[in-house]
Amino acid sequence: MSEYPEVIIRTALSFSILFIGARLLGKQTISQMTLFDFIAAISLGAITANLSFNTKLPIHYTVIAYTIFVTIIYGVAYFSMKNRAVRGFFAGKPTIVIQNGKILENNMKTMRYTIDYLNQQLREKDIFDVSQVQTAIIETNGGMSVEKKPEYAAVTRQDLGISAEQKKNFAVELVMDGELVTKNLKENHVSETWLRKELDKRQLKVSDVVYAVRGSNGRLFIDTYDDHITSPVDQE
Known part of the structure; x- marks a missing residue:
């Protein structure tokens, strides 16, 4: 005892x-x-x-x-x-297992890396046909990085000649657990007065809000303690 x-x-x-x-x-x-x-x-x-x-x-x-x-x-x-x-020496180095579309069997043998596991990791990258792969590298943490052949690569805005949208800002957390995140307000130049006005429009106080965030699109998302849901779907 x-x-x-x-x-x-x-x-x-x-x-x-x-x-x-x-x-x-x-x-x-x-x-x-x-x-x-x-x-x-x-x-x-x-x-x-x-x-x-x-x-x-x-x-x-x-x-x-x-x-x-x-x-x-x-x-x-x-x-x-x-x-x-x-x-x-301590972290190891990345190992190429597919180069120019060819599987490098000797590199795989050195790592005791099987074809089955190669296919599994490719499937996790949404690649179900190894013939689509230009280069595949096993990183030091065991993850795989893949470059597809040009004809199978995803089309980008640049390929289509479409101008990119203006860069968006990160989402900024403004209220958490009913309290203002004053540090985020100051660092991101968000006016507390503006935020309180937005809450007033919704007839809310800061203490009513579980979470409020200004999204990357500049819009304010607010979640309150009272969700006005009488029968939650996941209620036990």
Whole structure:
């Protein structure tokens, strides 16, 4: 029974240091991972898991091990930014599997990459006929980049001689959870007076609004707490 408080404390501590480490290392570690990122994530998870429930291990041992791992990962990431050779060693390099419409079997064998998996990844790119592919590259995170042959490529506005529309702005969140997002208002030069007038037109107060955003087309989208729906379709 006396071990329960220790497990609770260790679990909270393991979550805290894992969260801090993830924030320090950045989004790359939790996005589509390279081989090095995968190893790093598995190692950090194993260390924090041991910290949370393995009461036979002293807390400071696992914290030290975790700190060393984070330092190594951070160091590798830093030197990878500075040196292309280091980046290539740890992250790997893209591999061409189709070039000029020809499948490169030797490159596929090196990666232990099968035709079935090649076709699967092409289908995920909405390509069901390999003969349409000019170039296909397996990126360092395992994803595939594809260039179609010119006759199968999508037609662009430039191909049709149609002028492009004026560049649109990003959507700007103005109200969230019933509160003004003042930072967004200031940074995007959106007048709070204008916003309140728009809300007044709809007989709304800021506190009535769950979410309000000025879209890329300049129009204001507003969603309120009261949706005026008596029987929601997804109601359990």
